[in-house]
Amino acid sequence: MNQLKTTPLNAWHKAHGGRMVEFLGWEMPVQYQGILAEHQATRNQAGLFDVSHMGELLLTGPDALDNLQRLLPNDLAKLQIGQVQYSPLLKPDGTVVDDLSCYRLGPEEYLLCVNAGNKDKDYEWIKTHLQGNVTFVDQSPATGQIAIQGPLAEKILSQVVNTNLERISYWWFHKTQWQGIELLIARMGYTGEAGFEIFLPWDKTQQLWEALLTEGAPQGLVPCGLGCRDTLRLEVCFPLYGHELNEVNSVLGANLGRFLKLEKPHDFIGKQALQAAKQSGNYPRLVYLVLQEKGVPRDHFKVFSQSGAEVGEVTSGSHSPSLGQGIAIAYVDARHAQDELLMIEIRNKKIPAKRIKPPFWQIRK
Amino acid sequence: MEIRSELKYTKDHEWVLIEGETLTLGISDFAQAQLGDIVFVELPEVGTVIDEGDAVGNIESVKAVSEVFCPASGEVFEVNKELEDNPETINQHPYDEGWILKLKIDHLEEDELMNEEEYAEYVKNAGH
Numbered sequence: 061m062n063q064l065k066t067t068p069l070n071a072w073h074k075a076h077g078g079r080m081v082e083f084l085g086w087e088m089p090v091q092y093q094g095i096l097a098e099h100q101a102t103r104n105q106a107g108l109f110d111v112s113h114m115g116e117l118l119l120t121g122p123d124a125l126d127n128l129q130r131l132l133p134n135d136l137a138k139l140q141i142g143q144v145q146y147s148p149l150l151k152p153d154g155t156v157v158d159d160l161s162c163y164r165l166g167p168e169e170y171l172l173c174v175n176a177g178n179k180d181k182d183y184e185w186i187k188t189h190l191q192g193n194v195t196f197v198d199q200s201p202a203t204g205q206i207a208i209q210g211p212l213a214e215k216i217l218s219q220v221v222n223t224n225l226e227r228i229s230y231w232w233f234h235k236t237q238w239q240g241i242e243l244l245i246a247r248m249g250y251t252g253e254a255g256f257e258i259f260l261p262w263d264k265t266q267q268l269w270e271a272l273l274t275e276g277a278p279q280g281l282v283p284c285g286l287g288c289r290d291t292l293r294l295e296v297c298f299p300l301y302g303h304e305l306n307e308v309n310s311v312l313g314a315n316l317g318r319f320l321k322l323e324k325p326h327d328f329i330g331k332q333a334l335q336a337a338k339q340s341g342n343y344p345r346l347v348y349l350v351l352q353e354k355g356v357p358r359d360h361f362k363v364f365s366q367s368g369a370e371v372g373e374v375t376s377g378s379h380s381p382s383l384g385q386g387i388a389i390a391y392v393d394a395r396h397a398q399d400e401l402l403m404i405e406i407r408n409k410k411i412p413a414k415r416i417k418p419p420f421w422q423i424r425k
Numbered sequence: 426m427e428i429r430s431e432l433k434y435t436k437d438h439e440w441v442l443i444e445g446e447t448l449t450l451g452i453s454d455f456a457q458a459q460l461g462d463i464v465f466v467e468l469p470e471v472g473t474v475i476d477e478g479d480a481v482g483n484i485e486s487v488k489a490v491s492e493v494f495c496p497a498s499g500e501v502f503e504v505n506k507e508l509e510d511n512p513e514t515i516n517q518h519p520y521d522e523g524w525i526l527k528l529k530i531d532h533l534e535e536d537e538l539m540n541e542e543e544y545a546e547y548v549k550n551a552g553h
Contacts (some may be wrong), residue, residue, distance in 0.1 A: 095461055
C-alpha cells in the first residue's frame with residue numbers, strides 16, 4: 061500500500077483518540093468519541109474539523125479572471141476582493157471534474173479550494189486549459205485548514221483571534237494576524253451550521269487548533285472526525301464529490317442550477333453539453349429521500365419506482381442523527397424524479413422512501 | 426475493552442453464553458466499539474430455525490452495517506425486543522442488556538469457540 065498522506069494534525073489526532081482511516085489517500089480521523097456525539101455537539105454547541113487535506117490552488121495574473129470564466133460555469137464577473145464563490149468544474153460533456161470554492165484575494169489573484177482526492181487531477185486539468193498571462197501554483201503542501209462550525213463557533217473563534225467577526229458576511233472572508241500568523245477567515249462551512257473555515261500556514265495549524273480547543277472546550281467545542289462531517293452535510297443536502305458529483309452524471313441533475321450560468325457570454329467548458337441536455341431533459345436527477353421504516357440506506361443501494369421498476373441508485377445514504385431516520389440522496393431517471401414515493405432496496409427488501417424538498421434538516425433560527 | 430471469562434467468543438466477534446441447552450448470543454465489547462454508534466438492529470423472528478454459521482441479524486451503525494452470525498444450530502426462542510427502540514444499548518452494555526437472541530441448541534461445535542484468553546489474543550492481532 062502507498063504511504064498515506066498526513067495533515068499537520070496527524071499526531072494530535074492519534075494522541076487524542078482519533079480513529080484513523082484511509083480517506084482518498086489521506087490518513088484522517090473518522091471519529092473521536094463517536095459520530096453521534098460529535099454530530100450533536102456541532103448542531104448544539106460547536107465542532108472543530110481538521111480539513112488540511114483540502115487542496116489550495118492559486119491562480120494569478122492579468123488573464124486570471126478570463127481563464128476562470130472559461131473554466132467555470134458560475135459567473136465570477138461580480139466576485140469582489142474578499143468574497144468567495146462556489147462552482148463546479150466541468151468536463152466538455154457536462155459531467156464534473158470537481159467542485160470548488162473560489163476566493164478572490166486581490167485584483168488578479170484567486171485561490172481555488174478543491175477536494176483532497178481531486179487536487180492533482182484538478183491541477184493538471186486547469187493547467188492544461190490555461191491561456192494567456194497567468195501563473196498557477198499548487199499551495200496545498202504549505203496550507204493548513206481548520207473549520208469551526210456550530211452555534212457557538214463565532215463566539216469561540218472571536219475570543220481566540222480577538223477580531224470582530226461580525227463584519228465578515230456569509231461567503232466572505234477577512235485576513236487577520238494572530239500571534240504573528242496570517243489567518244484567512246471565511247464565514248462558510250459544510251455542516252449547515254453557522255461557522256468559519258480558516259486557512260493558515262501548514263506548520264501553524266496545530267497552534268491554532270489547540271488554542272481554539274483550550275478556549276472552546278469548556279463551552280462545548282469538540283474535535284470532530286470525517287464521520288460526522290458526512291452526516292452533517294448530508295442532512296443539509298450539500299453534495300459530495302464522488303457521490304452526487306462525478307464524471308458520469310450531468311451536473312444539470314445535481315440540483316446546482318443556481319451555480320450554472322448558461323446565460324453568461326463566455327463559452328465555458330461544458331456549456332454546449334449543458335444546453336443540449338437541457339433541451340432534451342433526459343438526464344438523471346437527484347432526489348432526497350426519507351426512509352419510511354427502520355433501516356439505513358447506503359451508497360449504491362438500488363432505487364425502484366412504486367411499480368417495481370429499477371429507476372436509480374443511492375449516492376449518499378445514512379442514518380440521520382437529527383431526524384432519527386434513514387435518509388438518502390439518489391439519482392433517479394428523469395420521469396421518476398417527481399414521484400412522491402420511491403422504494404430503496406435494503407438487503408433484498410424494498411423499503412418505501414418519501415421524497416422531500418431539500419434540506420432534510422434546517423438550522424434553528 | 427472488556428472480555429468476560431464466563432463467555433465464549435467467535436471469530437466474527439460474537440459472544441455466547443451456554444447454559445445447558447440454551448445459548449445467548451451478543452456481540453463483544455470490541456465489536457461494538459469497532460462499529461461505533463449503533464442505530465438499528467434487525468432481529469430474527471422467534472421460532473426461526475437456523476444452521477451453524479447462519480447470519481441471524483444485522484447491526485447498523487452510522488457508518489456501517491454488520492451481520493450477526495450464530496455458531497450453533499437450533500431454534501430461536503427469544504429475541505431482545507428492547508433493541509428495536511434502544512439499539513444503543515449494545516454500545517452501552519454489550520454483555521448484559523445488549524444481548525441479541527436466545528437459542529435452543531440443536532448442535533454446537535464448542536471447540537471452535539475461543540475462551541477469554543484466546544479471544545484477547547485474537548483481538549490483539551485483529552487490531553491492525
